Amino acid sequence: MSDLTQTDVGQIFIPxxxxxxxxxxxxxSEYFLQYLEEGRxxxxxxxxxxxxxxxxxxQTLRSRTAGHNVVIFDEQPNRGVAYAIGVGVRSVRTxxxxxxxxxxxxxDYTAFLKEASRIKQTHDDVLFVTxxxxxxxxDNQAPRVQYDRRGFQGMTGRxxxxxxxxxxxxxxxxxxxxxxxxxxIPVLPEPFFRVSEDFVLLARxxxxxxxxxxxxxxxxxxxxxxxxxxxxxxVRFSPEKALMHLVAMCVAGFYMEQEQSINRxxxxxxxxxxxKVLQQSYGLGLQTSAIVAGLLLDAPLQPETAEARQVxxxxxNHRDELPAEFIAMLSKTGRSTLFKExxxxxxxxxxxxxxxxxxxxxxxxxxxxxxxxxxxxxx
Numbered sequence: 001m002s003d004l005t006q007t008d009v010g011q012i013f014i015p016x017x018x019x020x021x022x023x024x025x026x027x028x029s030e031y032f033l034q035y036l037e038e039g040r041x042x043x044x045x046x047x048x049x050x051x052x053x054x055x056x057x058x059q060t061l062r063s064r065t066a067g068h069n070v071v072i073f074d075e076q077p078n079r080g081v082a083y084a085i086g087v088g089v090r091s092v093r094t095x096x097x098x099x100x101x102x103x104x105x106x107x108d109y110t111a112f113l114k115e116a117s118r119i120k121q122t123h124d125d126v127l128f129v130t131x132x133x134x135x136x137x138x139d140n141q142a143p144r145v146q147y148d149r150r151g152f153q154g155m156t157g158r159x160x161x162x163x164x165x166x167x168x169x170x171x172x173x174x175x176x177x178x179x180x181x182x183x184x185i186p187v188l189p190e191p192f193f194r195v196s197e198d199f200v201l202l203a204r205x206x207x208x209x210x211x212x213x214x215x216x217x218x219x220x221x222x223x224x225x226x227x228x229x230x231x232x233x234x235v236r237f238s239p240e241k242a243l244m245h246l247v248a249m250c251v252a253g254f255y256m257e258q259e260q261s262i263n264r265x266x267x268x269x270x271x272x273x274x275x276k277v278l279q280q281s282y283g284l285g286l287q288t289s290a291i292v293a294g295l296l297l298d299a300p301l302q303p304e305t306a307e308a309r310q311v312x313x314x315x316x317n318h319r320d321e322l323p324a325e326f327i328a329m330l331s332k333t334g335r336s337t338l339f340k341e342x343x344x345x346x347x348x349x350x351x352x353x354x355x356x357x358x359x360x361x362x363x364x365x366x367x368x369x370x371x372x373x374x375x376x377x378x379x
C-alpha cells in the first residue's frame with residue numbers, strides 16, 4: 001500500500017496514513033475481537049463506537065484491543081446506528097474512511113486500496129469506489145455472493161438516486177466503499193434512522209454530486225456474517241424498521257422531486273407499492289406505507305390498525321429526529337397530524353382509495369400544495 005496518489009481535491013492520499021475504518025457496535029464484540037486476533041484488521045486504523053454498550057463489554061474491548069490501532073468511543077446511552085456512525089465519522093482525522101459492521105470483515109483489502117488509489121489518481125469525477133461483491137456467510141452457511149455491484153460501474157450519482165427512489169434497494173453500496181470524509185460529514189443521517197441510515201447517506205451524497213461516477217474495483221470483498229442477532233435479520237423486522245425505510249425513500253424522493261424528475265403522485269405510488277413488497281416479505285408494511293404516503297398529501301389519517309397506530313405514534317414521539325427532507329415534504333395537514341390532532345380519514349380507507357385510483361383522495365393539490373421547499377442539493 002505504498003502508492004502515493006493525488007486525490008480529487010489536490011491532496012496526497014496515502015492509504016496507510018489517510019484511511020480509517022468506522023465500526024459501530026452495541027454489546028456484540030465477539031466477532032470483531034475474533035477477526036482482530038486473526039489478524040484481519042492488521043495495520044488498519046479503526047474507530048470503534050460503542051453505542052450504549054454495557055461497562056463490562058467496553059472494558060473487555062479496551063483490554064483486548066490494547067496494542068492495536070483501535071480507538072474506542074464509549075457513547076451512552078444507546079442511540080442507534082445512525083448516531084453511532086455520526087460519532088465515528090466526525091472523529092475521523094484522515095481524508096478517507098470506510099464503514100464496516102462489527103460482525104463483518106474485508107478480504108483482499110490491501111489490493112482494493114491500491115486499486116482505489118490508482119482510480120483516484122487518474123479520475124477527478126469519483127463519487128466513491130466500491131468493492132465488487134458482498135459475500136454472505138455464516139457458521140452453518142457456505143459463502144455465497146449476496147450482492148454483485150459490478151453493474152454500477154460508471155453510474156452517475158443522479159442515476160443512482162433514481163434507482164434508490166424507484167426501487168427502495170441499494171445493494172449494500174455503502175458497505176465496502178471508500179468515501180471522502182469531508183464529503184460525508186454534511187450528509188450524515190439523523191438518529192431517527194436506527195436502520196436505513198446508509199440509504200439516507202447515499203441518497204444525500206448522490207444529490208450533492210449528481211454528475212460524479214461510481215467506480216467498482218476488481219479487488220476486495222466485504223464478508224457479511226449472517227446470524228440471528230444481526231440488524232438485518234428477518235426475524236427482527238418491525239413496523240418501526242419499515243417506517244424508517246419508507247422515510248429514507250422519501251429523502252431520496254425529495255431530491256428527485258426538486259429536480260422535477262418525479263411528481264408527488266408518482267412518489268406516493270412508489271411508497272404504496274413498496275409497502276406491498278414489505279408486506280409480502282415480512283407480513284407488515286402495507287399500513288406503514290399508507291401512513292407515510294398520507295402525510296405527504298392533504299388527506300390526514302386516522303389509523304385503525306395496530307401497525308398504523310404504532311408507526312404514527314412513533315413518528316410523533318420522534319418528530320424532533322425526523323430528516324429535514326421529510327419534514328419539508330409534509331403537507332399542511334400532514335404537519336398538523338404529526339404536531340396537532342386534526343380531522344382525519346382512516347389509513348385503511350386511504351390505501352383502499354389509492355388502490356382504486358381516486359385522485360381526489362390520493363393526489364390532492366400535487367407537489368405544489370404539499371409543503372415542499374425551494375430547490376436545494378444540500379441536506
